Amino acid sequence: MAHEAVDIADKLSRFSEHWSPKVVARLNDYEVKVVKVRGEFVWHTHEDTDELFLVVSGELTIQLRDGDVLLRPGQLFVVPRGVEHCPVADGEVHAILIEPTGVVNTGDAGGTLTAAYDDSLL
Numbered sequence: 869m870a871h872e873a874v875d876i877a878d879k880l881s882r883f884s885e886h887w888s889p890k891v892v893a894r895l896n897d898y899e900v901k902v903v904k905v906r907g908e909f910v911w912h913t914h915e916d917t918d919e920l921f922l923v924v925s926g927e928l929t930i931q932l933r934d935g936d937v938l939l940r941p942g943q944l945f946v947v948p949r950g951v952e953h954c955p956v957a958d959g960e961v962h963a964i965l966i967e968p969t970g971v972v973n974t975g976d977a978g979g980t981l982t983a984a985y986d987d988s989l990l
Contacts, residue, residue: 874892874893874900876892876902876924876964877924879892879902879989880902880904880924880962882989883904883989884904885904886904886905886906886907886960887903887904887905887909887973887981887983888903888904888973888983888984888986889901889902889903889965889973889983889986890902890903890986890987890988890989891985891986891987891989891990892989892990893990894969895966897968897969898966898967898968898969899966899967899968899969899971899987900964900965900966901964901965901966901967902924902962902963902964902965902989903962903963903964903965904960904961904962904963905928905955905957905960905961905963906957906959906960906961907956907957908954908955908956909954909955909956909974909981910954910974910977910979910981911931911952911953911954911977912952912953912954912974912975912976912977913950913951913952913953913975913976913977914947914949914950914967914971914975914976915949915950915975915976916949916968917949917967917968917971918946918947918948918949918967919946919947919953919965919967919971920944920945920946920947920964920965920966920967921939921944921945921946921947921955921963921964921965922943922944922963922964922965922966923939923940923941923942923943923944923961923962923963924941924962924963924964925941925960925961925962926941926957926959926960926961926962927939927940927957927958927959927961928955928956928957928961928963929955929956929957930945930947930953930954930955930956931953931954931955931956932947932951932952932953933952970985
């Protein structure tokens with residue numbers, strides 16, 4: 869087992885596609901993912917799990933039906949399980965997601981923005 873720090877900036881530099889999370893670490897039954905986002909995602913829910921967003925660079929708005937949450941670098945927000953939400957970024961945003969292994973990025977919505985599982989950056 870290698871004991872090395874995970875360099876988030878390095879991992880983010882290895883891909884360019886948006887809305888396609890990449891696994892960079894595992895913690896118990898959870899995965900730590902990096903993602904690049906731009907534009908509006910899709911309204912969706914994760915019925916069985918919370919979802920953590922931690923912004924590394926840029927500004928990310930998490931739209932909720934009862935109000936928006938604006939995240940700047942170094943800020944995080946946890947969307948509670950079952951809460952419908954829609955991430956939006958005017959410019960490119962780099963973020964870290966923490967969620968249980970196997971969570972689909974579009975939750976219950978599906979569609980063209982559903983990303984394939986990708987742990988190639990491990």
